[in-house]
Amino acid sequence: MTTRLPRVGIAGIHGHGASHVRTALELVRDGRAELAAVADPRPTEADLLGGAAAGVAVFTGAEAMIAEADLDIVVLSTPMHTHLPLSRAALDAGVHVLLEKPPTPTLADFRELVAAGLAADRAVQIGFQSLGSAGIAAVRDLVAAGAVGEVRHYGALGTWLRSEAYWTRAAWAGRRTLDGLPVVDGAVTNPLAHATATALAIAGATGESDVSAVRLDLYRANDIEADDTSSLVVELVDRPPVAAALSLTAPRRSEPAVTVEGTAGRIVYWYTLDLVQLFEPGAAIPITSVHARTGLLANLVDHVAAGAPLLVPAASTGGFMRVLEAVRMAPAPTPIAAEYVARVDSDAGTGAVAPDGPHRVVDGIEAWSERVVREGRTFAELGAPWAR
Ligand SMILES: NC(=O)c1ccc[n+]([C@@H]2O[C@H](COP(=O)([O-])OP(=O)(O)OC[C@H]3O[C@@H](n4cnc5c(N)ncnc54)[C@H](O)[C@@H]3O)[C@@H](O)[C@H]2O)c1
Structure with a gap:
């Protein structure tokens, strides 16, 4: 202090x-x-x-x-x-x-x-x-209270778009190494890293030793070294796995989410909005709640000034680092055949033309990604035509 x-x-x-x-x-x-x-x-x-x-x-x-x-x-x-x-x-x-x-x-x-x-x-x-959001504890509380029955698996879903220019804006962009040093700048480990980290926090698997294995299925549609169209299943010790679909090759930017797939319901946590939705079987609309978020610099200031507990101490990101290490050590992502990749110059959601030029879109990426988190299997395991 x-x-x-x-x-x-x-x-x-x-x-x-x-x-x-x-x-x-x-x-x-x-x-x-x-x-x-x-x-x-x-x-x-x-x-x-x-x-x-x-x-x-x-x-x-x-x-x-x-x-x-x-x-x-x-x-x-x-x-x-x-x-x-x-x-x-x-x-x-x-x-x-x-x-x-x-x-x-x-x-x-x-x-x-x-x-x-x-x-x-x-x-x-x-x-x-x-990870500074009270939404995480809210989802964990719902799960602990049996709101979705038994958890089958957790999901991390991110379908965003990034222009071709994004990948050339800095020397390290889209690289797995730079000047012989690892940089690991792909969809899983950088732009959509929050999705996996948040899913692991909700699963209570924050430490390095909470992860038992990582099954990767990584692709790229851009002319880069790293992955831009990715799925993976993170096996956890003593709890159900996390299945993630994380892509920068979607036709539009959709809100990313963490899901909990249970035997008697489903939770969708819109983690950038701190918004929790509980879908109960047969209910017409989800039960929705919004939660407060504490900024991480404000929290660190309070920690230094008055001993407030830290929200995201480094050791609590060990589970995420196991995923990053698996991506780093994995073979290079598989290029997706050109017949499955379109070059598009606007966001299909807003219709806005991107100021920094065209982006690449993988055939059916949104639907395949949703299946990854719903079914807990990777693109290849599901049989996506471009995944081999
Ligand atoms: N939390 C988030 O949502 C979020 C979002 C974007 C980026 N990031 C992270 O933030 C970090 C920076 O990313 P970015 O996209 O802003 O990168 P960037 O390359 O756009 O900006 C980095 C800045 O650091 C400066 N810099 C480089 N070396 C420095 C040094 N030794 N001392 C002082 N300044 C130095 C550069 O000149 C540049 O202005 C990365 O770790 C990235 O993953 C986090």
């Missing part, structure tokens, strides 16, 4: 990091934290810092900020290959860390990260923001 307002520094403020800056400025306005510094090799526009620019030190790298800015908390929203070295630098300096997901590119690095946090007696919170 600290006696001053926690001093926050944010590394990587363009891209996703801009949202951390906005959150930090809200905490400043509420008198809960101080935004002490930001760091990025790309220039920082004063606009990004709102009216607070005058008091915020600006660095061109996280390393110098950690060494010089007298921080209590650092947010690391930088590319994945920097996560372990920058976390280590912060922990060595006695600074608590909010580290963006996925935590690290390998399971060995993850174990080092967890050990470094313990050795330094500092918090390492992982940026799976959906």
Whole structure:
């Protein structure tokens, strides 16, 4: 705990990091934290810092900020290959860390990260923001109360679209390795990582030792190394498995969800909306509830200032890291034959033409994905024509 307002520094403020800056400025306005510094090799526009620019030190790298800015908390929203070295630098300096997901590119690095946090007696919170929702406990409570009967399996469903340009926007985009180092930037491990992490949390399988095996079925429709059209079944110790269908090759962006398939009902948890729907057999409409969410930076500030329990300590993402490691070690994803892939320049849901050009769509991906989570089998096991 600290006696001053926690001093926050944010590394990587363009891209996703801009949202951390906005959150930090809200905490400043509420008198809960101080935004002490930001760091990025790309220039920082004063606009990004709102009216607070005058008091915020600006660095061109996280390393110098950690060494010089007298921080209590650092947010690391930088590319994945920097996560372990920058976390280590912060922990060595006695600074608590909010580290963006996925935590690290390998399971060995993850174990080092967890050990470094313990050795330094500092918090390492992982940026799976959906895990800050009370919706997760609400779903677990429904299951424990027998609302769906016996659980057959859990599901993680994500059908999004990404333009061809998305995969060329950064050197590490869509890569399995870069300059010989693992980066693992596919649908399962990066854009839709939240779906699997949330399903594992609902299943209560957060630790590394809760996962017994991972059955992968990975494909790609884009000219990339990593997977963009993926299904998998995660076998868990002493509980039913998680079946996931996670694709960036759908005709439209649909809301992602975690499901619980039971013998006497079904739960759909819309995890970006904190919204739970319980479908009871024979009922015309689901029972719906919406739950509160705690921001992970706010939670870390409260942890540092007043000892609040951490919502997403690094060790609680061990189950997800087992999935990431399986993807990393798996053979390269299978290319989908051109006859099953269309090139489309608008979102079928909104009709909007994508400003950054066309995206690829896999034949029937939405229906096959829904079957994966309903039936608990992979695309190949279900017999999708492009899956072989
Ligand atoms: N939680 C979420 O929903 C979510 C969403 C998107 C991205 N992310 C994660 O956030 C991280 C960043 O992703 P992104 O898409 O914003 O990447 P990005 O490449 O768009 O942005 C990363 C930023 O970090 C900066 N940077 C690189 N090295 C740095 C260093 N040593 N010090 C300071 N700044 C440095 C870059 O200049 C860039 O501005 C990744 O781990 C990604 O998976 C999380």
